[in-house]
Amino acid sequence: MDERQQSLWSFMWQQHDKLLDQTLAHIGLTFTSLLLSVIIGIPLGIWIARKRQWSSWVLGIAGVLQTIPSIALLGFMIPLLGIGAKPAIVALMLYAFLPIIRNTFTGIIQVNSSVVDAAKGMGMSPSQILFKVELPLALPVILAGIRTATVINVGVATLAAYIAAGGLGEFIFGGIALNNSNMILAGAIPAALLAIVFDFALSKVQNIQFKKRRSGIVAIPLILILFSSFYLLPSALGSSMLAGFTPEFMGRSDGYLGLKDKYGLKIRTVVISDAVMYKAAFEKQLDVISGYSTDGRLKAFNLVVLKDDKTIFPPYYAAPVVRHEVLMKYPEVAATLNRLSGLINDSIMTELNYRVDYLKQTPEVVATNFLASKNLLQPSRNGNKATIRMGSKIFGEQYILLHMYSLLLKGYTDFNVETKTGLGGTKICFDALLNNQIDLYPEYTGTGLLVILNPKKEEVDKIIGSKEQVYDFVKNEFKKRYQLDWLQPIGFNNAYALMMRKTQAEEKHITTISDLARVIDEGK
Amino acid sequence: MIELKNVSKFYKTVKAVNDVSFNVEEGQTVILLGTSGCGKTTTLRMVNRLVEPTEGTIFVNGKNIQAQQEQELRRGIGYVLQHTGLFPHYTIAENIAIVPRLMQWNEQKITERTRELLEKLQLDPDKYFHLYPDQLSGGQQQRIGLARALAANPPVLLMDEPFGALDPVTRAGIRKEFMNLDELKRKTILMVTHDVQEAFEMADIICLMDKGNLVQMGKPTELLFNPANDFVKNFFSDQRFLLGLQSITLNDVWHNLKEAPANEKAYAVDPASNLLEVLEMLSSNNSSITNYVAQNGKGSKSVTLPVILSAFSAYKTMEGHG
Numbered sequence: 001m002d003e004r005q006q007s008l009w010s011f012m013w014q015q016h017d018k019l020l021d022q023t024l025a026h027i028g029l030t031f032t033s034l035l036l037s038v039i040i041g042i043p044l045g046i047w048i049a050r051k052r053q054w055s056s057w058v059l060g061i062a063g064v065l066q067t068i069p070s071i072a073l074l075g076f077m078i079p080l081l082g083i084g085a086k087p088a089i090v091a092l093m094l095y096a097f098l099p100i101i102r103n104t105f106t107g108i109i110q111v112n113s114s115v116v117d118a119a120k121g122m123g124m125s126p127s128q129i130l131f132k133v134e135l136p137l138a139l140p141v142i143l144a145g146i147r148t149a150t151v152i153n154v155g156v157a158t159l160a161a162y163i164a165a166g167g168l169g170e171f172i173f174g175g176i177a178l179n180n181s182n183m184i185l186a187g188a189i190p191a192a193l194l195a196i197v198f199d200f201a202l203s204k205v206q207n208i209q210f211k212k213r214r215s216g217i218v219a220i221p222l223i224l225i226l227f228s229s230f231y232l233l234p235s236a237l238g239s240s241m242l243a244g245f246t247p248e249f250m251g252r253s254d255g256y257l258g259l260k261d262k263y264g265l266k267i268r269t270v271v272i273s274d275a276v277m278y279k280a281a282f283e284k285q286l287d288v289i290s291g292y293s294t295d296g297r298l299k300a301f302n303l304v305v306l307k308d309d310k311t312i313f314p315p316y317y318a319a320p321v322v323r324h325e326v327l328m329k330y331p332e333v334a335a336t337l338n339r340l341s342g343l344i345n346d347s348i349m350t351e352l353n354y355r356v357d358y359l360k361q362t363p364e365v366v367a368t369n370f371l372a373s374k375n376l377l378q379p380s381r382n383g384n385k386a387t388i389r390m391g392s393k394i395f396g397e398q399y400i401l402l403h404m405y406s407l408l409l410k411g412y413t414d415f416n417v418e419t420k421t422g423l424g425g426t427k428i429c430f431d432a433l434l435n436n437q438i439d440l441y442p443e444y445t446g447t448g449l450l451v452i453l454n455p456k457k458e459e460v461d462k463i464i465g466s467k468e469q470v471y472d473f474v475k476n477e478f479k480k481r482y483q484l485d486w487l488q489p490i491g492f493n494n495a496y497a498l499m500m501r502k503t504q505a506e507e508k509h510i511t512t513i514s515d516l517a518r519v520i521d522e523g524k
Numbered sequence: 525m526i527e528l529k530n531v532s533k534f535y536k537t538v539k540a541v542n543d544v545s546f547n548v549e550e551g552q553t554v555i556l557l558g559t560s561g562c563g564k565t566t567t568l569r570m571v572n573r574l575v576e577p578t579e580g581t582i583f584v585n586g587k588n589i590q591a592q593q594e595q596e597l598r599r600g601i602g603y604v605l606q607h608t609g610l611f612p613h614y615t616i617a618e619n620i621a622i623v624p625r626l627m628q629w630n631e632q633k634i635t636e637r638t639r640e641l642l643e644k645l646q647l648d649p650d651k652y653f654h655l656y657p658d659q660l661s662g663g664q665q666q667r668i669g670l671a672r673a674l675a676a677n678p679p680v681l682l683m684d685e686p687f688g689a690l691d692p693v694t695r696a697g698i699r700k701e702f703m704n705l706d707e708l709k710r711k712t713i714l715m716v717t718h719d720v721q722e723a724f725e726m727a728d729i730i731c732l733m734d735k736g737n738l739v740q741m742g743k744p745t746e747l748l749f750n751p752a753n754d755f756v757k758n759f760f761s762d763q764r765f766l767l768g769l770q771s772i773t774l775n776d777v778w779h780n781l782k783e784a785p786a787n788e789k790a791y792a793v794d795p796a797s798n799l800l801e802v803l804e805m806l807s808s809n810n811s812s813i814t815n816y817v818a819q820n821g822k823g824s825k826s827v828t829l830p831v832i833l834s835a836f837s838a839y840k841t842m843e844g845h846g
Contacts, residue, residue, distance in 0.1 A: 118609025121572055121682075122623050122672070123599035136613050 011182040018171075023190050025166035029085070030153045030194070031227035033092030037149060038224065041097050042142065045104025046130065055105060062098040070095070070156045074163050078276050082285045083244070088157070088165035095156055096149035103145025107138025140206055146220075147202040154195040158187070164244050164270035164280070168194075174271070177248030240523050243288040244272040244280055254464075255290065255496065258312035263517045278303065281501060288516065293346055293497040294397060296353030304505050305346070305497040307512040313496040314460075315467035316446035317489040318397075320405065324483040326388070326439045333388060334487055336412045337405055337440075341488035343374055349397065349492040356396040363396065367403035377407065383414025391420045391429050391438035397494065401442045426451050434482060444494060448474040448486075467493070525550045525680060525712040526571060531580030533566050533736075540566045542736040543580070548729075550679075553713040555723045558733035564716045567733070568682055571714060572601045584680060599623055602673030602711070606685035608665045610657040616642075616668055617653045623676040641671040644705065663694045667701075674707055681708075683715040687722065699725065720760065724767050732756055744771045749843035769800035772839055774818050774827070780835035781818070781825035790815035793827050799836055802827060 012019055048055040065073070073094065077087030111134050119129045135142075161169025171187025174180070205220065249255035250271055259265040267288060272280065274291075281289045282301035291298065293305050320337050327334050344352070352370060355361045371377040388409055392398035399421055406417045420438055423429045429441045430452055449460065449470055455477075463469040475486040498513055510516050526548040533541040541563040548554040556564035569575040571582060573594045582589050589597055610619050620638045629637075639649040645667040657665055666686065673681060686702075687695040702708055703726060717723055723730050724744045731741045740752040748767055751757040760767055774781070774795040784790070793802060795818045806816065806829055816827040 112607075112609075112612075114605055114607040114609040115611060117574070118603065118605055119611070119622075121574060121598055121603035121605070121609075123595040123597070123626055124622075125595055128626075133611060 008182045008185055012186050015171075015186060019186060019190065022166060022168050022170055022187070023194070026154070026157055026168045026191065026194065027227050028229070029088055029092060029157045029160055029165060029167050030150065030198075031224050032085075033089045033157075034096055034146070034150055034153055035221070035224040035228050036089065037093045037096035037100050038146060038221075040093070041100035042104050044097075045101045045142075046108060046134075048101070049105050049108040052109075059098075059102055059105070062101050065094045066098045070159050071162065074159055075276065078163060078279065082283060083164045083272060083276065083280045084270070084285065085165045087163055088160035088167075092153050092156055092160070096153055099145040099148040099152070100142075101145075103141050103148075104138065107141030107145075108134050110141070111137045143202065143206045147199060147206065150198045150202060151195050154191060154198065158191055161247065161271050162273035163276060164272040164286070166270065170247060170250070170271045173273075174247035174251045177246065178251045180251065183251065241267055241287040241520060242285075243267045243269045243290075244277050244286040245269055245290045246274050246277065247271050249290040249496065254312055254314055259498075259513070262310050262312050263513050265513070265517045265520065267516075267520055278499075281499065284501070287500060287504060289499050291497055291499050292494055294349040294353055294492055294494040296350060296355070296357035296396070298350050298499065299354040300358045302502050303499040304502045305499050306505070306510065306516055308495075308497070309512040309514050311465040314446040314450065314464045315470050315493055316444035316495040317467055317471060317491075317493050318401065318442050318444050319471075319489040320401075320440050320487045321433065321443045321448070321478065322440040322485050322487060323433060323436070324479065324485050327485055330386065330388075330413075330415070332413050333409070333415070333440075334485075336408050338488045339376060339408060339412070340404060340490055342491045344491045346492045349494070352400050353397050356400060363399035363403050367400050367407060370400075371404060371407055376411075378411025380410040381414055383410070384416050385414040387416045387418050388440070389418045389420065389438045391423045391432055391441040393426065393429055393441070394422045394424055398442055401490070405440075405442075433484065442490075443486075445470045445474050445486075445489070446495060448478065453477050453481075525552075525585060526554075526714055527583040528567070528571075529581050529583075531567070531570060531577045531582060533563075533570060533575060534578045539736045541570070541577075544733075544736075544738045545580075546731055546738065546741055548712055548714055550712050551710060552728045553715065553726055554729045554731060555727035556714070556716045556731050556733060557718070557720065557723045557727075559718060562733040563736040564718075564731075564733050565684055568684055568714060568716045571682055572598045572603060595626075599626055599676065600678050600680070602676075602678040602681040604669050604673045604681065604683040604686045606688040608657070608669040608689075610665060610668060610672070612657055615654050615656055616647075616660070619657065619668060620671045620675050622672060627676055629676075637675060638671075641674060644707065645671055646701075662690050663698050666690060666698055670702065670708075679712060681711045681713045681715075683713060685716055685718070687719075688717070695722075720763060720767065721770075724771055732759065745843060749840055766800065768840060769803065769836065770798050772836065773798050774802065774825075775820065777832075777835040777839050778820070778822065778825065780838050781827070781831055784817045784824045784826035790817040790826075793818040795820040799832055802832055803829070806832075 044058060048058045068076075070091070073091045074087060077091050081087040081090060115133060115137070116129060119133045124132065157167050158169035158172055160167045161173055168187040168191045171183050172191070175183030175185075175187060245256055250269070251257070253261075256269065270286075272286070272289075277286070277289045278291065278295070278297035278301050280286045281303060289303075291303075297303075298305065322333065322337075352366050355366045356363055368377065390402055390405060392402040402419055402421060406419055409415050409417050420432070423432055423438075423441070426443075426447055429438075429443070432438045433441060445467070449455070449464075453474065463473050471486070471489060478484040478486060498516070500510065500516075505511070508519050510519055528547075529545050531541060531544050532539065544563075544567060546554070556567055558564045566575055570577050571584065571589070573589060584597070584601065611622070614622070617635075617638050620641060621634045624634045624637060638653070642649040642652055647664065647667060652660075652664075657668065660668065666689070670686070673683075687699055690698060699722065715726070727744055729741060730744055730747055732739045732747060734755055740747055740756050742750075744767070747756055748760055748764065748771060751760075774793065774797060777799075778795070793805065793816050797805075806827070817824050818827055819825075
C-alpha cells in the first residue's frame with residue numbers, strides 16, 4: 001500500500017506539467033460550458049415561466065438531452081462541430097441545460113404570488129419585478145441547479161478526452177488502456193477533488209444571506225468567466241500539424257514515446273478515441289493519427305500509412321496458430337491453410353476490411369469472393385472425416401480469415417468445420433486453444449510476443465526490428481511451451497501505424513515517419 | 525374620487541363583474557361586500573388596472589385610468605393585500621420604502637417617512653427597521669403592509685381583505701388601530717371584505733355584490749333596515765339584531781330617550797357609542813351605581829335597559845318605512 005502511494009505521488013510529480021495542463025483544461029471545459037448554459041438556460045427558464053404552455057416542451061427536450069449517453073452526445077457533435085473543444089463544450093452545455101432551466105423555472109413559479117401581485121400593484125415595471133423580486137427570491141433554487149450542473153459537468157468532462165478536447169480524461173483513459181492504475185488515479189483523484197471543491201464552494205454561495213447575495217450575484221459570472229479562461233492557457237505554441245493519438249498509443253514505448261525517442265518527432269498532439277480518429281483525419285481536423293495498418297477506414301477515408309523506417313512498431317503478421325496434436329494427426333490441415341499464405345498483403349486486407357466494416361458486406365461474402373478471385377474456391381465436399389474447430393476474436397478481420405479457412409477446408413479436404421466466432425480477445429482465444437476447446441485461430445506475431453510470451457525487455461529489443469526474427473521466436477517458443485504451431489504468415493502486417501491524408505502526404509512529399517519529422521522541423 | 529361607470533369584466537362567457545357603477549367620494553370608506561366569487565375583488569383590482577375591464581370606464585381623481593401609464597397610476601394608489609405581499613428578501617424599512625424609491629425620493633426623506641410611519645403604527649423604528657418580515661407576527665406584518673401602502677402619501681387606498689389572514693382576536697385589535705389612525709381617516713378608501721361585522725364597523729357606504737352584480741349600495745343602516753330585495757335581507761338575517769344595535773348610536777335615537785333627572789352619582793356615557801356598546805356596559809356593571817347619563821350639546825338623557833330597547837325598535841320601524 002505504502003509503495004503504491006509512493007509511486008502514485010512520484011508519478012504525479014513526474015507528470016506535474018501535464019497534470020496541471022489537464023486540470024486547467026478540465027476546469028476550463030467545465031466552466032465555459034457552464035457559463036454558456038447559464039447564459040442561455042436562465043433566460044430560457046424565465047421565458048417558460050412566463051409562457052407556461054411551452055414549459056413542458058422545453059423541459060422535455062432538455063430532459064431528453066440529458067438521457068443521451070454522454071459519449072454518444074459527444075459523438076453526435078463531431079459531424080456538426082468536428083473535434084476538440086467546440087463539440088465538447090457544446091455537449092457539456094447541453095448536459096447542464098436541464099438542471100439550470102428547470103431550477104430557474106421552478107424557482108420563479110414558486111415565488112409567492114401575493115408578493116408578485118404586491119410588486120405589480122405598487123407600480124413596479126415587469127423588468128423591476130423580474131430583477132428585484134422574482135430572480136432574488138428564485139436565486140437559491142437557481143444556484144442549486146447550477147451546483148448540480150457543475151458536478152455533472154466535472155464528471156462528463158472527463159469524456160472530452162475522447163474527442164481531443166483534453167482534460168483529466170486523458171490520464172484516466174490512458175491509464176485504463178495501459179492498465180496503469182497510477183495514471184488512472186492521477187486523473188481520477190483530481191477530477192473527484194474538483195467536483196467536491198466546486199460543490200462545496202457553491203453550497204457556501206447558496207447559503208449566503210439575502211443581503212450579501214446581491215454582491216454574490218455579480219461575483220458568480222465573474223468567477224465563471226475567470227475559470228473559463230483557463231481553457232485558453234494550455235493550447236499555446238506547437239507545430240502547424242496536429243496529431244490525434246489514442247490514450248493507449250500516447251503512453252506506449254512502441255507508440256508516441258518511441259516516436260519522440262527514435263524519430264525526434266515534435267508534433268502537437270491531442271488525445272482522441274479510436275472511434276472518431278479516422279473521420280477527424282479525413283475532415284482535416286487532424287493531420288496525423290495512430291491507427292492499425294489494415295483498418296478498413298484507411299481506404300474509406302483515403303488515408304496513407306507512413307513507412308516505419310526506423311521500425312519502432314513491432315510487427316503484427318497474422319498466421320493461424322494450431323494445436324500440434326491436430327497437425328500430427330491431419331497434416332493436410334497445414335497444407336490447406338498454407339494455400340492462403342502470401343496472398344493477402346496490407347492493402348488487400350485493408351480492402352477486405354473496408355468491405356465488411358464500411359460497405360457492410362458479410363464476412364462470408366467477402367471471403368467467398370476473394371477465394372473465387374484467386375481460383376481457390378472449391379465446392380464443398382461435405383466430408384465428415386473429422387471436425388476441425390476454429391475460433392476467432394471479435395472483429396471483422398478475424399471473421400473474414402475464419403470464413404476463408406472454413407471454405408478452404410471444406411473444399412480441399414474431407415473435414416467438417418465448426419466455427420466459434422467472437423471469442424472476445426486474445427486471452428479467451430488462447431485459453432480455448434490451450435484447453436482443447438478449439439483447434440486453431442488466427443493470431444498476430446506481435447500479440448504472441450508481447451501479450452502471451454511477454455519475454456524480458458532486452459530480448460524483445462533484440463528481435464523487435466525484424467519480422468522474421470519475431471516470427472521465428474514466437475514459433476519456437478509456442479512449440480516449446482504450449483505445443484502449438486504457427487503456420488506460415490498470411491502476408492499482411494496489422495501493426496500500429498501513423499497515417500495521414502493521402503493528398504496532404506503527397507503534397508508535402510511525406511512517405512516515411514522520418515519525412516514527417518523533417519517536415520515538421522523545417523516548418524518551425 | 526373613484527368613479528366606476530358601467531364597468532363589466534367577462535372571462536370568456538362568465539360575467540365576473542356585470543355593469544357595475546358607483547362613486548367613492550373623497551374621504552369616504554366604501555366597502556365591497558359579498559360572498560367569495562361575487563366579483564368584489566375583480567372590481568377592486570380593475571381600479572389599479574391589475575385587471576382590465578371588458579367594458580365601461582373608471583376614473584380616479586377625475587382622470588380616466590385608461591389614459592394613464594399603468595405603473596404611474598399604481599404608484600399613486602395605495603394597495604393593501606390579504607397576505608401582505610411583503611418582500612421576504614427586503615427589510616421592514618426597505619419594504620416600506622418601495623414606492624418612494626420607485627418615485628425616486630431622496631434617501632433622507634425616505635428614512636424620515638419610514639420612521640414616522642413605524643412610530644404611528646406603534647412599532648419601535650430602532651427595533652424593527654432592519655428586521656425581515658418573517659421575524660414579525662401576522663399582525664405586525666399587516667401593519668407593515670399598511671405602512672407600505674401609505675408610504676408615498678397616496679390620496680386613494682385599495683384594500684383587499686386586509687385582515688383576512690389574521691385570527692379573530694388580532695383582527696379586531698388591528699382593525700381598531702387602523703380606524704383610529706389619523707392618516708387613514710383622510711384617505712379615500714375602497715375595501716373588499718366578506719366579513720359583515722367588519723363592513724359595518726368600517727364602512728361609510730357598503731356595496732353589496734352578488735354574482736357580479738351590484739345588488740344594493742348605501743349606508744349600513746339602509747341595507748339593514750331597508751333591504752332592496754330578499755337577497756339583501758337574507759344576507760344579514762343571521763346577525764340582524766346585533767348589527768342593528770351596532771350601527772345605531774345614542775345620538776341617532778336621542779329624541780326617544782328620556783331627560784335625565786339631576787343626580788349626583790351617575791356614569792357618563794359617550795353619546796357617540798353604539799347601542800351594543802351601551803348594552804354591554806349596562807349588563808356588565810357590578811358596582812352600586814346604577815345611573816347612566818349621556819350628555820351632548822342638546823342636553824342630558826338617562827340611559828337604562830328598557831329605554832334603549834324601546835328606542836331601538838322605534839328607530840327600526842321608522843327606518844324601515846322611511
